[in-house]
Amino acid sequence: MIQVSVCGPREAAPQDVANAREIGRLLGERGAAVICGGYGGVMEAAAEGASSVGGLVVGVLSGPTRGGATPYLTVAIPTGMGEARNAVIALAGDAVIVVGGSWGTLSELALARRNGTVVVQLGGWRVVDEKGRPVEGVRYADSPVEALWLTGLFG
Template sequence: MIQVSVCGPREATQQDLANAREIGRLLAERGAAVICGGYSGVMNAVAEGSASAGGLVIGILSQHTKTDSNPHLTVAIPTGIGEARNAIIALAGDAVIVVGGSWGTLSELALARRRGATVVQIGGWRISDSSGKPVSGVIYADTPEDVIDRTGLFA
């Protein structure tokens, strides 16, 4: 089974939430498991979208318990390791999708790129070097359908 990690902030824009929900639905329709942080915001929206289409959703939780995890998870994995769980999320996906932006989301993007994973981003921050040139390795997309296509997992 294809596994796709979807990362995004707890406090997200309405557009980011809509994109995440649609990305979750599209991934489920293609038979992919969604891996996310398991709480609110983009994590809840992608889980909701996937669950609505019968998809498998795995939440890697920062806390010691399943308390406060979102109701759309198929599997909730409490880790008790706080933000360090971002490394698990970044490593678990065959590709990583970034929706929107926050510091935690940026850490997941960086960890995924560090390991050489395909990272596709919609919305959020655009990362550039000191000369203003976009950092290589992040693929930018404009629509949820484009995000799915650019992962290269569903040819």
């Protein structure tokens, strides 16, 4: 089974929430497992989209209990790790799709790239080098459909 981590902020812009919901739905329709942080915002929207079509959704929670998790998860994994759980999310996916931007989201993007995992970004922050050029290795999408295509997992 293909596993795709969908990362993004809890406090998300309406367009990022809509994009995440559509990404989750598209992943669910293709039989991919969606891995996310399991709470609100982009995480909840991706989970809702995938679960709406019967998809498998795994939430890797920062807290020691399942309290506060979105109801759209198939499986909730409490870690008690705080933001260190971002490493689990980033490394669990065959690809990582980043929707929107926040410091926690940026950490997941960096951890995935360091691991050699394909990272696709839709909206949010753009990471650039010292000359202002986009950092190599992050693929930029303009739509949820393009985000899935850029992962290279869905031929």
